[in-house]
Amino acid sequence: xxITELKKHLKxxxxxxxxxxxxxxxxxxxxxxxxxNTKYCSDNGLSIMNKYKEVIEDEFFPVNGxxxxxxxxxxxxxxxxxxxxxxxxLLAELMIFYVETGVQYxxxxxxxxxxxxxxxEGMYERAVNLIIDYSLDRKxxxxxxxxxNDTVNMxxxxxxxxxxxxxxxxxx
Numbered sequence: 001x002x003i004t005e006l007k008k009h010l011k012x013x014x015x016x017x018x019x020x021x022x023x024x025x026x027x028x029x030x031x032x033x034x035x036x037n038t039k040y041c042s043d044n045g046l047s048i049m050n051k052y053k054e055v056i057e058d059e060f061f062p063v064n065g066x067x068x069x070x071x072x073x074x075x076x077x078x079x080x081x082x083x084x085x086x087x088x089x090l091l092a093e094l095m096i097f098y099v100e101t102g103v104q105y106x107x108x109x110x111x112x113x114x115x116x117x118x119x120x121e122g123m124y125e126r127a128v129n130l131i132i133d134y135s136l137d138r139k140x141x142x143x144x145x146x147x148x149n150d151t152v153n154m155x156x157x158x159x160x161x162x163x164x165x166x167x168x169x170x171x172x
Contacts, residue, residue, distance in 0.1 A: 038084045045085040052077040060105040088134040095127035117158040125165045
């Protein structure tokens with residue numbers, strides 16, 4: 001069914017039926033629950049962002065065992081959050097957290113591989129770009145620099161790539 005057909009059907013349904021359907025969706029679908037919590041909850045999406053931070057952290061540092069560091073799982077958390085929240089500050093927080101967690105993972109487990117570092121660099125650049133575009137630099141500049149400084153002894157040109165990004169966006 002296309003969206004135009006859906007809208008046509010929804011216009012015929014009573015408000016009570018719509019409320020009942022949305023409540024059913026809310027109970028049955030976590031994404032719908034997160035969407036409405038982000039939209040109507042008093043914390044403006046902070047609790048949902050923290051939920052996605054836990055997904056990222058669990059991928060690198062689970063409570064039990066070793067992290068699998070599946071970048072696709074961690075990046076999917078960011079993509080899903082982006083669909084839920086319009087708050088660019090929370091999105092930047094989640095993106096920076098992803099990179100910080102990746103750096104911490106490298107510190108704990110040693111040199112990873114080129115794909116890992118390229119993913120971290122790409123996310124870092126997207127985060128810094130978002131930070132600059134939405135004038136969030138006061139809030140995130142120090143953390144962005146700390147990421148660069150924390151990677152001085154890491155392989156695959158990781159530190160250089162992050163440094164190039166940082167200094168091309170922030171004038172120090």
